[in-house]
Amino acid sequence: MKINQSIAPTAGTSMQNKGSFSALIGTPNYQKLLETAIADPKKRSTFVSSLISAVATVPKLKDCTPDSIISAALPFVSFDFQFGVGCAYVVPYGDKATFIMGAKGYRQLAMRSGMYKKLDTIEVRQGEFLGRDEETGEPEFKFIRNDEEREEFPIIGYLAYFELLTGFKASVYWSKERVMKHAKRYSRSFSPELYKKYLVYLETGEGLTHDELRDCSSPWISNFDEMAAKTILKQLLSKKGVLSVELVKAFEAENDKGAIESTQMFDAPAPTSETPVTPTEPVGKTPVPTTDEDGVVIEEPVEQPKKRGRKPKAASGANEDAMDALFFDGQEG
Numbered sequence: 103m104k105i106n107q108s109i110a111p112t113a114g115t116s117m118q119n120k121g122s123f124s125a126l127i128g129t130p131n132y133q134k135l136l137e138t139a140i141a142d143p144k145k146r147s148t149f150v151s152s153l154i155s156a157v158a159t160v161p162k163l164k165d166c167t168p169d170s171i172i173s174a175a176l177p178f179v180s181f182d183f184q185f186g187v188g189c190a191y192v193v194p195y196g197d198k199a200t201f202i203m204g205a206k207g208y209r210q211l212a213m214r215s216g217m218y219k220k221l222d223t224i225e226v227r228q229g230e231f232l233g234r235d236e237e238t239g240e241p242e243f244k245f246i247r248n249d250e251e252r253e254e255f256p257i258i259g260y261l262a263y264f265e266l267l268t269g270f271k272a273s274v275y276w277s278k279e280r281v282m283k284h285a286k287r288y289s290r291s292f293s294p295e296l297y298k299k300y301l302v303y304l305e306t307g308e309g310l311t312h313d314e315l316r317d318c319s320s321p322w323i324s325n326f327d328e329m330a331a332k333t334i335l336k337q338l339l340s341k342k343g344v345l346s347v348e349l350v351k352a353f354e355a356e357n358d359k360g361a362i363e364s365t366q367m368f369d370a371p372a373p374t375s376e377t378p379v380t381p382t383e384p385v386g387k388t389p390v391p392t393t394d395e396d397g398v399v400i401e402e403p404v405e406q407p408k409k410r411g412r413k414p415k416a417a418s419g420a421n422e423d424a425m426d427a428l429f430f431d432g433q434e435g
Contacts, residue, residue, distance in 0.1 A: 123157040126168045135172070140179055149175065152185045162194040174199040177355050181348060183207060188328070191321070202321075203356050205332035208349070212264070212339060215346035221264040223331040226275070227255040241275040257327065262334040264343060272342040274334050281330045285322045292322040300324070 126132060127150060140146040153175055157163045163171060174192045183189040189207035193200050205223055212221050230252075232242040243261070246252035260281060263273035276284075285292040300318045303310045310318065322329050339349060 123164070123168060123171070124154045127154065127172075132168070132172075139172075139176055145179060149179060156192070163192075163199060166194045166197055166199040170197070171199040174201040177201050177352075180355075181207070181211065181352065183210070193321070201355055203332065203336075203352055205328060205335050208332065208335050208339060208352065211346065211348045211352055212343065214348065215344065217266055217344045217346075219265045219267050223260060223262045223335050225257045225327060225331075226259040226261055227252050228258050229255060231259055231275070231277075241273070260327075260330045260334050262331070262338040264338065266344060272338060274338040274341075276330070276334050276337075278330070281333065284333065285326075285329070289320075289322050291317075291320040293317075297323050297326065 127136075136146055136150065140149055153171060157171065171192065177183075178185060178190060181190070187206065188204050189210060190204055191202040193202050209221055209223075212218050226243065227246060230243050230245050232244055234241050241261070246255070257278060259275055259277040261273060261275045263271070265271045282294050282297070286294055296314060296317060299309050299314065300323050302308075303315070303318075318324055336353075339345065340353065343349070345353075
């Protein structure tokens with residue numbers, strides 16, 4: 103959802119030069135903008151309160167233009183997402199705020215379509231990935247049954263899977279190494295070296311300078327596992343899923359900006375009331391280009407010809423070897 107720039111007089115100007123966000127959002131032009139975008143007065147009031155609270159507590163947002171903040175937050179209303187539960191995020195980058203979907207948001211939109219019997223993501227621990235089937239290339243796993251026991255092992259990869267009501271099943275597995283290569287390639291805010299230092303810091307409380315610690319607020323570092331789950335779930339749904347109108351809009355909302363280029367993000371405070379969810383009628387598969395968090399189209403790996411009785415070649419960049427690094431079980435944003 104975009105803002106009509108003709109009624110956003112401060113477009114391109116940060117609040118550092120124009121005053122507080124709470125004062126700006128109360129001006130007639132912004133009130134007119136919000137009334138056009140959100141007809142329900144109760145929803146509009148909750149939306150404004152959440153934004154004012156978020157901007158007041160996140161210094162980076164004060165560098166962003168007010169219209170970009172509002173534009174980045176309006177999809178919460180469009181998708182009937184609650185603030186503060188990790189469905190999506192508003193991410194400041196330079197003087198622009200952008201909208202970022204979370205894995206939880208994609209799960210909610212897919213389940214609302216009424217076509218999915220099962221849909222989830224899971225972290226794969228060391229020893230659980232058994233390799234790929236020689237005939238089909240499908241990944242095979244043997245999961246540790248005891249949760250406390252499996253949490254003692256490092257995370258080596260991420261699995262997204264679904265089953266439709268029709269019985270059709272599909273899954274995508276990426277090793278942690280592959281996810282890190284993806285993040286390094288498409289997110290300038292991600293550094294594998296800084297991420298590893300951050301994991302050590304979580305264990306020891308040492309090893310990071312003040313500036314490095316500030317840079318670790320990037321979601322690809324502070325919330326790596328959540329971002330990894332979101333990435334592979336988006337890959338799975340866009341390639342093999344049944345896409346509802348809402349899912350298509352979610353892909354478009356993320357691809358309409360240069361997403362994860364921030365050093366800080368916020369998840370707005372929870373509202374005082376909930377908005378009822380209205381299921382969306384599913385549609386057939388809609389061709390949506392697979393892109394990363396920066397809106398860059400990801401080229402599909404070239405599928406190698408298979409020969410019966412011989413193991414197929416692995417696609418370029420799909421190294422499934424386990425990493426020796428420490429792991430960080432990131433919180434769901």
